[in-house]
Amino acid sequence: MKKIILKLFVIFISFAATSQKIFDVHLHGDKDPANQMEHLVASGVYKLAISSSWGLQQKYKSNAQLTVIQGLMLPCPEGKVPYSLQFCFENQEDFPDIVWVENLMKDGTIQFIGEILSQYYGISPSDERLFPYYALAEKYDIPVGIHTGLAGPGHGSPNFKVSLGNPILSEDLLQKFPKLKVWIMHAGAPFLEETIAIMKYYPNVYTDISAINNPYIFPQAEFSSILKKFIDAGFEDRLMFGSDNGDIKLAIANIEELPFISSAQKEKIYYRNAEIFFLGKQ
Numbered sequence: 001m002k003k004i005i006l007k008l009f010v011i012f013i014s015f016a017a018t019s020q021k022i023f024d025v026h027l028h029g030d031k032d033p034a035n036q037m038e039h040l041v042a043s044g045v046y047k048l049a050i051s052s053s054w055g056l057q058q059k060y061k062s063n064a065q066l067t068v069i070q071g072l073m074l075p076c077p078e079g080k081v082p083y084s085l086q087f088c089f090e091n092q093e094d095f096p097d098i099v100w101v102e103n104l105m106k107d108g109t110i111q112f113i114g115e116i117l118s119q120y121y122g123i124s125p126s127d128e129r130l131f132p133y134y135a136l137a138e139k140y141d142i143p144v145g146i147h148t149g150l151a152g153p154g155h156g157s158p159n160f161k162v163s164l165g166n167p168i169l170s171e172d173l174l175q176k177f178p179k180l181k182v183w184i185m186h187a188g189a190p191f192l193e194e195t196i197a198i199m200k201y202y203p204n205v206y207t208d209i210s211a212i213n214n215p216y217i218f219p220q221a222e223f224s225s226i227l228k229k230f231i232d233a234g235f236e237d238r239l240m241f242g243s244d245n246g247d248i249k250l251a252i253a254n255i256e257e258l259p260f261i262s263s264a265q266k267e268k269i270y271y272r273n274a275e276i277f278f279l280g281k282q
């Protein structure tokens with residue numbers, strides 16, 4: 001009986017969470033952008049940060065319920081977005097033109113650089129070829145999100161390497177661009193000790209919890225133990241919610257089921273930390 005009551009309570013909490021305000025910091029394109037955006041709004045998303053092929057990304061516009069923050073995906077393996085394999089840019093280049101990028105920052109068209117696909121491309125996130133983009137992001141005070149950790153099958157990037165997903169590789173760029181706002185995507189899992197070490201030493205580094213909050217990729221118990229590690233390490237102000245096109249309802253339920261975090265901590269993860277990180281709002 002106790003178990004049934006507990007389960008009902010969890011379902012109730014998950015249902016209540018659909019009215020939770022959410023800033024989804026990790027989203028990619030979909031075949032049906034309007035439907036995707038409607039679904040996210042129904043789950044409480046009021047703001048999202050998107051990166052996709054440049055062409056598809058243009059279909060994502062802010063509306064009355066949803067603010068869209070545009071990123072810039074790079075570098076693109078063989079000119080393509082992993083998985084969907086659309087060309088990132090019209091000219092089919094791997095790296096976008098730096099003057100074009102600066103203009104997009106100047107006029108506010110893009111508000112972050114990411115997802116940085118260095119691991120898929122087969123280079124370190126601290127590779128010199130990325131420095132001009134980091135320098136611009138630092139100059140215009142916009143965040144940079146770096147893909148870390150692993151990847152699912154079928155991404156189609158021939159130079160992908162597991163070792164290049166280790167967040168410790170971001171240390172050189174953090175030292176070269178000390179004012180750059182950086183977030184480690186996917187919490188760096190399974191390189192958690194390295195993510196924790198980097199975040200301990202570099203207070204400007206945040207992380208998103210996409211992929212680890214997806215029960216089809218990480219079992220709930222594993223997600224719970226990772227979150228506990230981050231909370232115990234003192235990072236409750238630097239964790240950000242991301243769905244990465246996974247089932248957002250399951251991702252929210254995963255957070256609601258965590259027994260060790262308070263509702264104030266949940267709010268920080270759902271949107272408050274991202275507001276501060278992206279927009280400097282308290």
Ligand SMILES: [Zn+2]
Pocket residue numbers: 115147148185186
């Ligand atoms: Zn990623």
